[in-house]
Amino acid sequence: MAYDSFSILTSTAVPLPIENVDTDQIIPARFLKATERVGFGDNLFRDWRYNQDDTPKADFVLNDATYQGKILVGGHNFGSGSSREHAAWAVYDYGFRCVVSSFFADIFRNNCLNIGVLPVQVSAEFLAEIFESIQNDPATELTVDLHKQNISLASSGTSESFEINAYKKENMLNGYDDIDYLSNMKSEIVEFAQNTPL
Amino acid sequence: MKQTLFDKVWDSHVVRSIDKGPDVLFIDRHMIHEVTSPVAFLGLKNRALPVLYPERTFATADHNTPTLNQHLPVADPLSRNQLKALEENANAHGISYWGLGHKKNGIVHVVGPEYGITQPGATIVCGDSHTSTHGAFGAIAFGIGTSEVEMVLATQCIMQPKPKKMRISINGSLNHGVTPKDVALFIISKLTTSGATGYFVEYAGEVFEQLSMEGRMTVCNLSIEMGARGGMITPDEKTFEYIKGREFTPDGAAWDKAMAYWETLHTDEGATFDKELVFEGSEIDPMITFGTNPGMGMSITKAIPTASSVEGGAATYKKSLDYMGYAEGESMLGKPIDFVFIGSCTNGRIEDFRAFASIVKGKKRAENVTAWLVPGSHKVLASIKEEGLLDIFEAAKFELREPGCSACLAMNDDKIPAGKYAVSTSNRNFEGRQGPGSRTLLASPLVAAAAAITGKITDPRTLIQ
Numbered sequence: 001m002a003y004d005s006f007s008i009l010t011s012t013a014v015p016l017p018i019e020n021v022d023t024d025q026i027i028p029a030r031f032l033k034a035t036e037r038v039g040f041g042d043n044l045f046r047d048w049r050y051n052q053d054d055t056p057k058a059d060f061v062l063n064d065a066t067y068q069g070k071i072l073v074g075g076h077n078f079g080s081g082s083s084r085e086h087a088a089w090a091v092y093d094y095g096f097r098c099v100v101s102s103f104f105a106d107i108f109r110n111n112c113l114n115i116g117v118l119p120v121q122v123s124a125e126f127l128a129e130i131f132e133s134i135q136n137d138p139a140t141e142l143t144v145d146l147h148k149q150n151i152s153l154a155s156s157g158t159s160e161s162f163e164i165n166a167y168k169k170e171n172m173l174n175g176y177d178d179i180d181y182l183s184n185m186k187s188e189i190v191e192f193a194q195n196t197p198l
Numbered sequence: 199m200k201q202t203l204f205d206k207v208w209d210s211h212v213v214r215s216i217d218k219g220p221d222v223l224f225i226d227r228h229m230i231h232e233v234t235s236p237v238a239f240l241g242l243k244n245r246a247l248p249v250l251y252p253e254r255t256f257a258t259a260d261h262n263t264p265t266l267n268q269h270l271p272v273a274d275p276l277s278r279n280q281l282k283a284l285e286e287n288a289n290a291h292g293i294s295y296w297g298l299g300h301k302k303n304g305i306v307h308v309v310g311p312e313y314g315i316t317q318p319g320a321t322i323v324c325g326d327s328h329t330s331t332h333g334a335f336g337a338i339a340f341g342i343g344t345s346e347v348e349m350v351l352a353t354q355c356i357m358q359p360k361p362k363k364m365r366i367s368i369n370g371s372l373n374h375g376v377t378p379k380d381v382a383l384f385i386i387s388k389l390t391t392s393g394a395t396g397y398f399v400e401y402a403g404e405v406f407e408q409l410s411m412e413g414r415m416t417v418c419n420l421s422i423e424m425g426a427r428g429g430m431i432t433p434d435e436k437t438f439e440y441i442k443g444r445e446f447t448p449d450g451a452a453w454d455k456a457m458a459y460w461e462t463l464h465t466d467e468g469a470t471f472d473k474e475l476v477f478e479g480s481e482i483d484p485m486i487t488f489g490t491n492p493g494m495g496m497s498i499t500k501a502i503p504t505a506s507s508v509e510g511g512a513a514t515y516k517k518s519l520d521y522m523g524y525a526e527g528e529s530m531l532g533k534p535i536d537f538v539f540i541g542s543c544t545n546g547r548i549e550d551f552r553a554f555a556s557i558v559k560g561k562k563r564a565e566n567v568t569a570w571l572v573p574g575s576h577k578v579l580a581s582i583k584e585e586g587l588l589d590i591f592e593a594a595k596f597e598l599r600e601p602g603c604s605a606c607l608a609m610n611d612d613k614i615p616a617g618k619y620a621v622s623t624s625n626r627n628f629e630g631r632q633g634p635g636s637r638t639l640l641a642s643p644l645v646a647a648a649a650a651i652t653g654k655i656t657d658p659r660t661l662i663q
Binding site (some may be wrong): 020024029030035037052077082083084085104106165167177178179183190193 | 211216217219220233236241274277325326343355359361392491514517634635
């Protein structure tokens, strides 16, 4: 078992209604120098969250106690740019277990799935409704049910289903990872490698 | 069945296909660097797993390395520690290691092709999104996360659903002063940074056929900036000519056998793509970006678009222009700049320095401009000296640095100060990418050279000799 399992999560959410949030914003390159996977949450959205003298920027959502929760809601094309898994680690380490957006960049989505953060892609309309609901009432709760592949908004009762492939779903429900799977097919891989010259 | 180039390479590397799940894809060659590998090695240690095929992994130090005084100990303790971890991990597992000061050292995507690690028809991954560079040789090459680096070290496989396929064709030829970088920035400006997400791209048509291998690498390198996992080009005589005789290229009977495979690597007539786009080479001008993602690019002679004329939310667009200190409708030509950076895995190859030299030759760097010329590798550095380009640079008051990723992502000391403008031949103009508060204008080596000489945004066609 390589990471936390995920089944149902009900939580308030932190809204970040900005499009094309890239992984350099999620965690700037100068904070990628660790050789262990610890402490990345402290630098999540570092340059949007702190001034250059390290004082918090009052207008950034992570510095506003009104908004709390284990779900991060971002704008279209969330996680574009660099492949740094540190971005997913930072999201996880800060305390988020789920990211909701109307579109995810490919590598970021994959990195999230590989460490136990669930990326949930919703329609642009539902995303707009989620942002509006949180703005009207920051105590609004979202429920993400991985078994049913469904996300719902408590305030309005609106819900949507979301996609995840059956293999990854099983992994997340059980906290398995790909190395667990691949290690079990080692002899098949070794045989394949013999026919694949370097 | 009619197959695309991508199908042929992907399908021949599938070890197992999981129903309603990903494919288990065998990886021929794996490149690692100091930033995205240490946690993967830690994972192996925690699971008590060895590296399955150490001869298939190659390590080079690039992201953190200083570009001055590389013979001295690295000053930043965190960078030094990360570089040391790479060396220790490589040595402990019997992986080729080209560290700081090694004659083969350089940026991972520059040295791979230089030494023949990159080959047609191969699957190549690295914990770096610009791994797409290697697709220039007809390889399937893409960036992966650290969990996947660990998978490749442990099992030589990753698990990925097969992406959709897109073909981007550019017919005709390029206008004078238009470079491969402009081609890529043009495509990204048309597709946006998410327009190719979920796809693997094949670049086809006369323009790509005419490009050199270096030029093809620049285009494939930037595939990720439109969201694509990677991009690839059919290998041809230029490809085979480039790789022949390099250290890790097969020779003798192995070469003949490899060629027999490589010559099958093309999209069959009648094979289908999920999406096809066609452009004309003559549509493309020298390009420059004006915003905070690589999709916010335009012809250098045009005016910054209005929020109402672009896709996406106006609030995000305005935030971006505010960060840059620009306004809708302004012309980019004539805007003052402070820094010029030539280098990176996008434009840090010998042709890029030749292009830069073609404009700065016989002129002088503008007084207000700080310029960093950073070769992509020691091999590029050596060629710059051998070809006499260094003399041209020095006469024009430019200083050449030592190889590394440098100001592309500013993990070392090469940081653009807050609020300053840098014309950069690198790949990303995200907020703070080149240092906190830095403002990046992505462009070709020719545009960078014109800016370095005039101190402002200048159409390079006015300076071409």
